[in-house]
Amino acid sequence: MPRVRTKPDLQDRLGALMVRVGIRRMAHLVVPGLYCVGQPDPASPVLVTANYKLSFDALRFALHGASAWILVLDTRGVNVWCAAGKGTLSTAEVVRRVQSSRLAEVVSGRELVLPQLAATGVAGFKVRRATGFSVAWGPVRAADLPAFLAADRQADEPMRRVTFTLAERLVLAPVELALALKPLAAALAVAFLLGGVGPGVFSLGAAAARGTWLGLALLGGVLLGCVGLPALLPWLPGRLFSLKAGLLGLAGGALLALLAPAGGLERLGLVLVATAVASWLGMNFTGCTPYTSPSGVEWEMRRAMPAQALALLAGVAAFVVGAF
């Protein structure tokens, strides 16, 4: 039985950083199976988690000074909530892992503590039927586990509610940015080409000068949609993400238009492009929040996407026509 440390060392911290930015993600999988912390006896609690390094680490570091069993499921290295939503953290996986680890021979209790956010993929009453182990739903955050265990498996209201703090929002921004990078590179190339279009032939000088401003509008839209929106989410007006982010893009685009040595049409183009790009990327952030319903997102997308497409096309057209 592997006993794991409950205090992070340098390697843990470096590994956590690499997982976050996506370097060699799969090299940081935790091998599924039974682990322990401290000196557990057969009556010690059994805590279940995903084999995503950060989920596993959050759990073991929260258990510093305690004795417990940790059952690690095979969720293909995905965190608890996403794995439960995608079906890899499922009733079947819990049942399989309880049986393959021969948990019933190791512990005397017949209870598993699962993180509450696993409930999307796991039916507690079915686990009990299949294994004889009942499921106690632990708190949303591993940090609350000691209090939960001390209170005899009782979680108070805040322990049961998801939060979306500034830190929790900003941690997602690098992923969003990384996803936007490839399309951005392609768009910048197009911006350079469009910048060179003008009266007469294609001009490299114009491409560099004008293309840079169009590129800045694109870049601004990406930054505002991917970082600005998550950072300012609770303070931006309205509930629609496309609108919140669009307003940010509008403000950024307007600032750029004021600075650009350009005509009215070109300025309008810059504003429209920045608004459309920020709005689209901001709307994508709905996938990362813990409070947007898919039905709501689909409703929003059906209304926002035509406007975003129109703004982008009109913006590019205005910018190109403005050169003549």
Next chain:
Amino acid sequence: MKNFRYLEDKATLALDRDLCVGCGACATVCPHGVPVIAEGKARLADPGACMECGACAMNCPTGAITVTPGVGCASYIVSAWLHQAGLQRKGPGCC
């Protein structure tokens, strides 16, 4: 979470109180406190806060509470549309 709310009245969440046996599982697992137990049965106290995660329905032993769960992610929805329209061969997916 009170300062984060998305669109009201869009979620597909429904409760059939006749089927409910008041076990309380839905109220325990919901990350937004949408169902609560009152007078021995579940009641939808705040349906507008539902994010359609499906945890309540998954853990309801009688099928009293139902919801169409899904991934609330724009790229997933676009990919599902493309798939439906026959423009994308493989099933919908995203991250």
